[in-house]
Amino acid sequence: MPLYALVDCNNFYVSCERLFDPKLEGKPVIVLSNNDGCAVSRSAEAKALGIKMGIPLFKIKDLVKSEKVVVRSSNYALYGDISARVEDVLSQFSPRIENYSIDESFLDLSDLPPETDLHDFGTQMRTTVLQWIGIPTCVGMGSTKTLAKLANHIAKTTPSMGGVCHMTAERADDLFANIDVGEVWGIGNASVKQLKSIGVHTVLDLKRLDLKIARKLLTVTGERIVQELNAIACSALELEAKPKQATAVTRSFGKAILHYHDMQEAISFYAARAGEKLRKSKQECCHLTVFIRTNVFNDDPKYSASNSIRLPIPTNDSRVLMDYAMPILKSIWRDGYRYAKAGILLNDLVDEGCGQGHLFHTPSAPKNSAVMHVMDRLNKQMGRGTVFQAAIGIKRDWSLRSNFHSPRYTSSWADLPKAKC
Amino acid sequence: MRVEKASTAIRCALPIYSSAVSAGFPSPAEDYLENKLDLNEHLIHHPSATFMVRATGDSMTGVGIFSGDILIVDRSIQAKHGSIIIAVINAELTVKRLYRRKGVIRLEAANPAYPSLNVSDDMELWCWGVVTAAIHQYGGAALSRSFNDS
Numbered sequence: 001m002p003l004y005a006l007v008d009c010n011n012f013y014v015s016c017e018r019l020f021d022p023k024l025e026g027k028p029v030i031v032l033s034n035n036d037g038c039a040v041s042r043s044a045e046a047k048a049l050g051i052k053m054g055i056p057l058f059k060i061k062d063l064v065k066s067e068k069v070v071v072r073s074s075n076y077a078l079y080g081d082i083s084a085r086v087e088d089v090l091s092q093f094s095p096r097i098e099n100y101s102i103d104e105s106f107l108d109l110s111d112l113p114p115e116t117d118l119h120d121f122g123t124q125m126r127t128t129v130l131q132w133i134g135i136p137t138c139v140g141m142g143s144t145k146t147l148a149k150l151a152n153h154i155a156k157t158t159p160s161m162g163g164v165c166h167m168t169a170e171r172a173d174d175l176f177a178n179i180d181v182g183e184v185w186g187i188g189n190a191s192v193k194q195l196k197s198i199g200v201h202t203v204l205d206l207k208r209l210d211l212k213i214a215r216k217l218l219t220v221t222g223e224r225i226v227q228e229l230n231a232i233a234c235s236a237l238e239l240e241a242k243p244k245q246a247t248a249v250t251r252s253f254g255k256a257i258l259h260y261h262d263m264q265e266a267i268s269f270y271a272a273r274a275g276e277k278l279r280k281s282k283q284e285c286c287h288l289t290v291f292i293r294t295n296v297f298n299d300d301p302k303y304s305a306s307n308s309i310r311l312p313i314p315t316n317d318s319r320v321l322m323d324y325a326m327p328i329l330k331s332i333w334r335d336g337y338r339y340a341k342a343g344i345l346l347n348d349l350v351d352e353g354c355g356q357g358h359l360f361h362t363p364s365a366p367k368n369s370a371v372m373h374v375m376d377r378l379n380k381q382m383g384r385g386t387v388f389q390a391a392i393g394i395k396r397d398w399s400l401r402s403n404f405h406s407p408r409y410t411s412s413w414a415d416l417p418k419a420k421c
Numbered sequence: 422m423r424v425e426k427a428s429t430a431i432r433c434a435l436p437i438y439s440s441a442v443s444a445g446f447p448s449p450a451e452d453y454l455e456n457k458l459d460l461n462e463h464l465i466h467h468p469s470a471t472f473m474v475r476a477t478g479d480s481m482t483g484v485g486i487f488s489g490d491i492l493i494v495d496r497s498i499q500a501k502h503g504s505i506i507i508a509v510i511n512a513e514l515t516v517k518r519l520y521r522r523k524g525v526i527r528l529e530a531a532n533p534a535y536p537s538l539n540v541s542d543d544m545e546l547w548c549w550g551v552v553t554a555a556i557h558q559y560g561g562a563a564l565s566r567s568f569n570d571s
Contacts, residue, residue, distance in 0.1 A: 020514075022509045023513075088468075132467070132496050133469070134549075409472075416474055417475070417514060418476075418477050419507050419516045420478050421477060421481040
C-alpha cells in the first residue's frame with residue numbers, strides 16, 4: 001500500500017529566527033521578502049493581528065509600531081542551512097525523500113511495516129526535528145501526495161490533531177466536506193472560479209467530480225488531481241533534482257536607478273552572480289537576456305524592455321557574460337526613467353564542456369576558467385564579495401535593502417550565537 | 422524504522438605524517454599510510470543536530486570554559502545529571518551545569534563567585550542543547566581574528 005508523508009515546517013523563516021534568539025518567542029514576528037518588500041513568513045501572533053501573507057511592509061507600518069511587531073529581513077544563508085539539517089534528520093525515517101521546497105519534504109513511507117501506528121510515527125518525526133533542530137513541523141500522511149498535502153493542511157489548522165494527520169479512506173469524506181476546494185494542491189485561483197461556477201465548492205465535491213468533466217475543465221492536470229483525491233497515485237516522488245534548464249538573477253533596487261552608469265554596475269553584478277550560479281551547478285549557458293523596468297506599483301512613467309543574444313560558445317565565465325550583457329543593456333536603455341528592477345536570464349543551459357563548438361571561436365582557455373574558480377573559492381571561504389570584478393562598482397547605491405538582517409549564525413565565525421556564562 | 426545516513430560533513434583532513442620522498446627509492450612508509458585524522462569526526466557525532474556557539478563570561482571556568490571559547494552543542498543528546506547544557510534563562514542562551522538528583526533540579530555555575538539557580542516546579546526549564554566540547558585557542562591572533570573578521 002503506497003503511503004506518503006508531507007512534513008511542513010511551521011512558519012519556517014520565523015522559526016529559524018527564533019531558534020537563536022529566544023526573545024522572539026511568544027511575540028509577533030514577521031520576515032520580509034527580498035529587498036524588505038512584503039511579509040513572507042508570520043508567527044502565529046502576527047497572523048492573529050491580521051497581518052496577511054504577502055502584505056507590503058509600508059501598508060502595516062502603524063500596526064508594526066503599535067503592536068511592537070518584530071521585523072526581520074530574509075536571511076537565506078541561515079534558512080538554507082537549517083532546511084538542509086531538517087531534511088537530513090527526516091531522511092533517517094525514510095531514505096526516499098523529496099525536498100519539495102525550502103520548508104517542505106515528501107517522504108515515501110510505503111515500506112513501513114503494516115502494524116506501524118502512523119500517528120505515533122508522525123509524532124516521532126515531529127519531536128525529533130523539534131529536539132534536534134528546534135523547528136516545529138506538521139505531518140500529513142495519505143496514500144497519494146495530494147492526500148498527504150491535504151492531511152498536512154488539516155494537521156496545521158486543527159490543533160486537536162497534535163500536528164499529525166493521517167488521511168484514511170474512512171475519515172476522508174467527512175473532512176473533505178468542510179474544506180474549500182482552493183486548498184487542494186494544484187488548484188489555483190482561476191481553477192477555483194471555474195469549479196465554483198459548476199457547483200464544486202468543497203474538496204469532497206471535487207473528489208466526486210466526473211473525470212471527463214475534470215479533464216475538460218482543468219486539462220489532464222485536473223483529472224490527475226481528482227484521481228489523487230480518490231487515492232490513485234499519479235505522481236511519484238522526485239528523488240533527484242532535475243538539471244536546471246534556465247537560471248535568473250533579478251532584483252528590485254533599494255532605490256530607483258536614474259543613471260546609465262549605475263545600471264551598468266547593477267547588470268554587471270547580476271551577470272557575475274549568474275556566472276557563479278552556473279559554475280556551481282557545473283553548467284554553461286547558450287542564451288542571455290537582459291531586462292530593465294520601472295516601478296509598476298507607483299505613478300512613475302512606465303517603461304520596460306528586454307533583449308537577448310545567442311552566445312557563439314556556451315560559457316559560465318562571469319567576465320564573458322558581462323561583456324555580452326553590456327551591449328544588450330545599451331540597446332534597451334532609455335534616459336529619463338526611474339528604473340526599479342532589472343535582471344539577467346540565462347537559457348539553454350548545457351553541462352560544462354558539453355556545448356557545441358564554433359567554427360570561428362575557440363572556447364575560453366583553461367587558464368581563464370581557473371581564474372573564476374579561484375574567485376569562487378575565495379568568496380566561499382572568506383565571505384561573498386571578497387573579490388569581484390571592478391565593473392560591478394564598490395559603493396553600489398542601488399543594492400538591495402536589508403535593514404533588519406539577523407546574523408549568519410551558522411555560516412560565519414564572527415556571527416556565532418553567544419551564550420552567557 | 423531508522424536509517425542512519427552517512428555523514429556528509431565537510432572533511433578537514435590532517436595527515437598523520439607527511440615527509441618528502443627522496444628520489445629513486447619508494448617511501449618505505451607508503452604501505453603503512455592510514456586514514457587522515459578528521460577533527461569533525463572526532464568532535465561532531467550528529468552533524469545535523471550540532472551547532473556552534475561562542476561563550477561569553479567566566480562563570481564556567483571550573484569546567485574549562487573561558488570567555489571567547491567556541492562550544493560544540495549537540496541537540497540530539499538527552500541532558501542528564503552533570504551535563505553541561507545551554508539553557509534558556511530570561512530568554513537568553515546561558516551555559517550551566519545541570520544538577521538533577523532526588524527531585525531537585527539546579528543549574529550550577531562552575532565558578533564559586535557565581536550563584537546556582539534552583540529550578541522550581543512553576544519554572545519552565547528549556548534546555549537548548551548539550552555542550553560536548555569547548556574549543557579554546559591560545560594566542561592573541563586567534564582570538565582577535567575570531568572577534569573581528571566580519
